[in-house]
Amino acid sequence: MSEIKVNKISPRSGTEVTLGDSGDTFTIPSGATINNQGTATNFGATGSASWVTTVKTNSDSGFTAVAGEGYFLNTTAGTISVNLPAGSAGAVVAFKDYAGTFDTNAATLIPNGSDKIGGVASNAIVSTEGIAVTLVFIDSTQGWLVTDSGLQDEAPGPQFIAATGGTITTVCTNFKVHTFTGPGTFCVSSAGNSAGSNSVDYLVIAGGGAGGSDISATAGGGGGAGGYRESGGTASGCYAVSPLGSSPSSVAALPVTATGFPIVVGGGATATPTSAACRNSPGSNSTFSTIISAGGGGGGNNPSGVSNPARLAGAGGSGGGAPYYGPKVAGAGNTPPVSPPQGQPGGNGAPGGPSYGSGAGGGAGAAGAIGSTLAGGAGGNGVATSITGSPVTRAGGGGGAAWTDGPPTSAGAGGTGGGGAGGADGGNAGTAGTTNTGSGGGGASGNPSPNLGGNGGSGIVIIRYKFQ
Numbered sequence: 043m044s045e046i047k048v049n050k051i052s053p054r055s056g057t058e059v060t061l062g063d064s065g066d067t068f069t070i071p072s073g074a075t076i077n078n079q080g081t082a083t084n085f086g087a088t089g090s091a092s093w094v095t096t097v098k099t100n101s102d103s104g105f106t107a108v109a110g111e112g113y114f115l116n117t118t119a120g121t122i123s124v125n126l127p128a129g130s131a132g133a134v135v136a137f138k139d140y141a142g143t144f145d146t147n148a149a150t151l152i153p154n155g156s157d158k159i160g161g162v163a164s165n166a167i168v169s170t171e172g173i174a175v176t177l178v179f180i181d182s183t184q185g186w187l188v189t190d191s192g193l194q195d196e197a198p199g200p201q202f203i204a205a206t207g208g209t210i211t212t213v214c215t216n217f218k219v220h221t222f223t224g225p226g227t228f229c230v231s232s233a234g235n236s237a238g239s240n241s242v243d244y245l246v247i248a249g250g251g252a253g254g255s256d257i258s259a260t261a262g263g264g265g266g267a268g269g270y271r272e273s274g275g276t277a278s279g280c281y282a283v284s285p286l287g288s289s290p291s292s293v294a295a296l297p298v299t300a301t302g303f304p305i306v307v308g309g310g311a312t313a314t315p316t317s318a319a320c321r322n323s324p325g326s327n328s329t330f331s332t333i334i335s336a337g338g339g340g341g342g343n344n345p346s347g348v349s350n351p352a353r354l355a356g357a358g359g360s361g362g363g364a365p366y367y368g369p370k371v372a373g374a375g376n377t378p379p380v381s382p383p384q385g386q387p388g389g390n391g392a393p394g395g396p397s398y399g400s401g402a403g404g405g406a407g408a409a410g411a412i413g414s415t416l417a418g419g420a421g422g423n424g425v426a427t428s429i430t431g432s433p434v435t436r437a438g439g440g441g442g443a444a445w446t447d448g449p450p451t452s453a454g455a456g457g458t459g460g461g462g463a464g465g466a467d468g469g470n471a472g473t474a475g476t477t478n479t480g481s482g483g484g485g486a487s488g489n490p491s492p493n494l495g496g497n498g499g500s501g502i503v504i505i506r507y508k509f510q
Contacts, residue, residue: 091136091176098122100147112136112176117147124149126186129157129179135186138174145171151186158185200238203298203507205230207305213431214280216510221430222503223478228303228330239508241295243273245429247480247502248335248359249308249325251403253440253462253472253495254343255315256488261366261413262343262472262495263391263400264421264440264454264464265482266373268308268325269335269359269384270406272427278506282433284425286382286406293382296331298507303331310475310498311340313483324358325480328501335359335384339373341403341440341472341485341495360385360404360422363442363454363485366392366413375404386410389419389442398446400464403439403482405457410439417452418442418466421482424459429504435459440475440482440496445489456484462496475499 053059091112098105098113100120107113109127118141126135137149148169153159159166159177161184168175176190207228208220220228234240248269254262274292275283287293308326325337339358342365354369355362361373370391376383389401389410399413405422413419421439428434438457441464445451453466460476465487472484472495483496 091134093136097140107135109133109135112138114138114140115149116140117143117149121147122149123152125152126154126157128154129185131179131181133179134176136174136176137168139172142172144169144173153185160187161185201232201235202238202509203230203234203240203242204232204509211430216508217278217280217506218509219430220505222305222307224307226305228305228505230298230300230303233298233300239277241277241297242505242507243275243278243295243429244330244333245272245427245502245504246328246330246333246335247437248328248337249310249501250440250475250480250482250498251324251338251340251356251358251362252311252313252322252498253443253464253483253485254322254341254365254400255313255495256343256443256486256491256493260343260488260491261398261400261418261443261445262485263341263355263363263365263372263388264403264410264419264442264461264485265311265322265341265475265495265498266338266358266360266362266375266388266403266410267385267405267422267424267437267439267457267461267482268328268338268480268498268501270425270437270480271333271335271380271384278508281428281431283429284427286425287427289382296333305330305503307503308335308337308501310483310500311337313472313495313497322495324356325498325501328503330503330505335501336377338362338385338403338480338482338498339388341400341482343485355388355401358385360406360437360439360482361388361410362482363388363401363403363410363419363440364391366398366400372401372410375409385437386422388439389413399444399451399454400442400485402442402454402457402464403461405439405459405461406437408457410442411454413442413444413454416444416449418444418454418464418485420455421457421461423457424461424479424481429506436479436481436502438479438481440464440472440484443472443485443487445487453484453487456481460499465493469493472496478502
């Protein structure tokens with residue numbers, strides 16, 4: 043193999059130099075660079091451009107593009123115009139909206155002389171946000187034609203949810219939490235994508251039921267906690283979910299779209315006046331998107347053994363506690379049914395006298411306790427989640443009340459997470475469930491009478507997602 047080393051090859055005559063013969067192969071070694079200072083033709087790469095990485099701004103407006111090159115145009119501070127090179131068949135130029143601002147400050151492409159763009163001897167305005175365009179000069183009839191165009195969202199990187207509504211906090215650096223203690227709207231302005239975030243974790247708790255009121259020498263059952271529904275934490279990580287979010291399997295997060303999601307936070311039930319039917323009202327539902335949590339069932343009370351269906355314990359997210367008179371049957375939990383269960387049943391009333399305890403309201407994590415002959419049942423316990431950053435227990439059942447015509451009795455304690463305590467002999471009203479926990483109110487005791495059951499605690503809706 044022979045080798046020739048020279049600095050320049052020039053034609054002997056004419057304007058062309060021919061390298062080799064048909065069928066010959068020329069190899070460009072690794073690391074070598076071909077620097078084209080003129081016009082490349084017949085290379086089979088017509089339609090592609092070599093991109094210049096120095097960004098052009100509005101201060102460069104009026105520059106002349108070079109055939110074979112592509113330019114990033116930043117119009118953040120103003121519009122920009124570009125003079126196209128003189129057209130020759132196969133020449134290519136390309137442009138890209140650098141900052142996504144062409145929709146505000148457009149780029150104007152100006153043809154050279156009598157050249158055309160798309161068959162028209164006129165300027166072209168590029169005003170689509172984020173667009174990239176490649177133009178190839180074909181002939182004097184059509185001039186520059188667009189052969190490629192595309193948007194950045196056709197090859198997106200990670201995009202994240204952006205939203206407003208409620209009280210917003212940041213936890214674990216990369217996650218936002220929206221807390222709603224009353225009605226509002228979770229307004230999503232960006233739905234993100236799967237490479238960043240496009241679904242949210244949630245906690246939706248309904249209002250708690252009120253405890254049964256006393257009319258005459260009676261003891262009301264505790265109110266049931268509002269329904270407790272929580273996702274499994276897979277969308278926003280970095281926190282411990284309750285057993286209801288992790289069992290029987292991880293509960294799916296909710297996908298979101300760029301729209302407003304109305305939020306309903308259920309109110310806790312108000313205790314029924316002692317002049318009315320003794321079973322107290324259920325709490326109100328809480329809702330977010332497709333998630334509906336049912337209000338807690340009201341505690342029952344059947345004075346003087348009157349078996350009045352209107353005075354029996356109510357079903358709900360968690361069931362209300364039963365009175366000690368009448369059928370003594372507690373209200374059912376998880377009504378209407380969902381999986382995993384949104385709550386537990388209440389407790390039954392005490393089986394006999396002379397001292398009588400009513401059943402307690404169910405909580406999110408445990409059923410209400412059965413009343414005994416000396417005490418009201420303890421409210422069912424709530425469950426804890428750290429969706430807001432720190433563990434908080436919510437949705438406890440209300441304690442059952444107790445009445446005596448013999449030995450002293452004791453009131454049923456409220457369930458953990460905010461359940462209200464019941465009353466005991468001596469004439470005591472029930473204690474209210476804690477606000478924004480969805481806990482049930484405690485039942486009221488007579489002797490002397492009358493006394494009101496405790497109000498249910500209002501619910502809460504919490505939404506969490508990755509924002510960066």
